Amino acid sequence: MNKVKLFIPGPTYVHPSVLEKMGTPMIGHRTPEASELQKNISMKMRELMFTESNKIVLSTSSGTGLMEGAIRSATQKRAIVFSVGAFGKRWHELAVLNGIEADLHEEESGQPTMPETVDRYLKTGKYDTVTITHNETSTGIMNPIEAIADVIRKYPKVVWLVDCVSSLGGSKIEVDRLGIDVCITSSQKALALPPGMAIASVSAKAEERFQKNGHRGYYLDFLTLCEYIDKKNYQYTCTPSLSHMFALDFQLDRIMKEGIENRFIRHIEMAEHVINWASHFFKVYPAPGFESLTVTTIANTRNIDISALNKELVQKDMIIANGYGELKNKTFRIGHMGDLTLEDVTLLTDTIESILKLK
Numbered sequence: 001m002n003k004v005k006l007f008i009p010g011p012t013y014v015h016p017s018v019l020e021k022m023g024t025p026m027i028g029h030r031t032p033e034a035s036e037l038q039k040n041i042s043m044k045m046r047e048l049m050f051t052e053s054n055k056i057v058l059s060t061s062s063g064t065g066l067m068e069g070a071i072r073s074a075t076q077k078r079a080i081v082f083s084v085g086a087f088g089k090r091w092h093e094l095a096v097l098n099g100i101e102a103d104l105h106e107e108e109s110g111q112p113t114m115p116e117t118v119d120r121y122l123k124t125g126k127y128d129t130v131t132i133t134h135n136e137t138s139t140g141i142m143n144p145i146e147a148i149a150d151v152i153r154k155y156p157k158v159v160w161l162v163d164c165v166s167s168l169g170g171s172k173i174e175v176d177r178l179g180i181d182v183c184i185t186s187s188q189k190a191l192a193l194p195p196g197m198a199i200a201s202v203s204a205k206a207e208e209r210f211q212k213n214g215h216r217g218y219y220l221d222f223l224t225l226c227e228y229i230d231k232k233n234y235q236y237t238c239t240p241s242l243s244h245m246f247a248l249d250f251q252l253d254r255i256m257k258e259g260i261e262n263r264f265i266r267h268i269e270m271a272e273h274v275i276n277w278a279s280h281f282f283k284v285y286p287a288p289g290f291e292s293l294t295v296t297t298i299a300n301t302r303n304i305d306i307s308a309l310n311k312e313l314v315q316k317d318m319i320i321a322n323g324y325g326e327l328k329n330k331t332f333r334i335g336h337m338g339d340l341t342l343e344d345v346t347l348l349t350d351t352i353e354s355i356l357k358l359k
């Protein structure tokens with residue numbers, strides 16, 4: 001049994017009781033029990049995503065699957081992709097590879113997407129779809145989603161897709177109040193489940209757009225995914241990972257038991273601890289005021305050997321992540337999301353201090 005606790009920004013630590021639920025005996029995926037399971041998950045996800053009536057779509061894929069399906073099903077005219085790192089840029093690759101017309105706006109590394117920039121593009125009237133990364137796991141930026149929502153609200157015909165893959169379940173994303181049309185997350189991040197399932201909320205406006213565009217693709221077609229909820233009473237297009245569904249249903253009960261707001265507070269406390277620690281001994285990579293609440297990207301100002309540090313950490317049953325892509329060795333990342341606690345992250349930072357003999 002692997003005892004190493006994951007402080008990487010996904011997959012994250014999974015509680016043993018949740019892992020156990022993955023082993024629930026199978027049921028048929030076309031049975032009333034399967035409908036009931038998917039319906040229960042949907043009701044609880046709505047609560048966690050602060051949406052009254054948006055549809056909850058499940059996908060037996062990782063989050064990228066739903067990102068691909070969403071940009072393809074939603075874009076009628078042209079999409080504008082705002083990127084603050086590798087995962088933001090992925091939306092653009094997905095669009096291009098699917099023959100969807102899209103433009104990319106990239107920020108200087110470490111800088112957030114600002115509402116004025118979004119306004120500048122939408123004002124042109126060229127775009128009917130916009131994508132934002134709420135929490136960019138490579139650069140450790142949490143974008144100012146409230147201020148961006150204020151801008152997007154001025155353009156009611158635009159369909160707004162948000163990547164909340166590494167934040168949903170750890171920080172508050174009020175889908176209805178913000179007006180997010182498609183809000184996407186993955187199981188292996190702040191929801192603290194094994195990887196292999198993605199979840200999205202879909203607004204009535206987004207669904208109307210899918211209907212106008214008609215079916216696009218098969219497995220990841222949002223129109224089909226939505227139709228199966230209405231016409232087939234909360235069922236999934238193909239054979240879903242029922243194991244993930246059992247575990248997700250159970251994990252959502254655990255989240256409700258902890259209290260959604262308490263869970264957000266726990267994430268804020270962990271983030272504050274890691275950000276303060278990193279600011280003291282190194283430097284936090286993202287621009288001040290835009291630090292993520294679920295993952296801290298730390299500039300490697302001491303030029304430490306990150307793989308050597310990780311080898312020593314593993315001896316103590318912990319592991320962190322190197323920087324992503326171009327930021328490898330220039331930065332390293334500490335994930336503080338899901339079911340980790342302030343005690344866990346404090347033990348981690350204390351251990352790093354003692355390994356590196358930081359003063």
Ligand SMILES: Cc1ncc(COP(=O)(O)O)c(C=O)c1O
Nearest residue numbers: 062063064087135137165166186
């Ligand atoms: C911000 C962000 N978006 C998208 C993805 C892609 O998600 P997945 O690996 O679940 O496909 C990731 C994965 O790390 C991510 O961190």
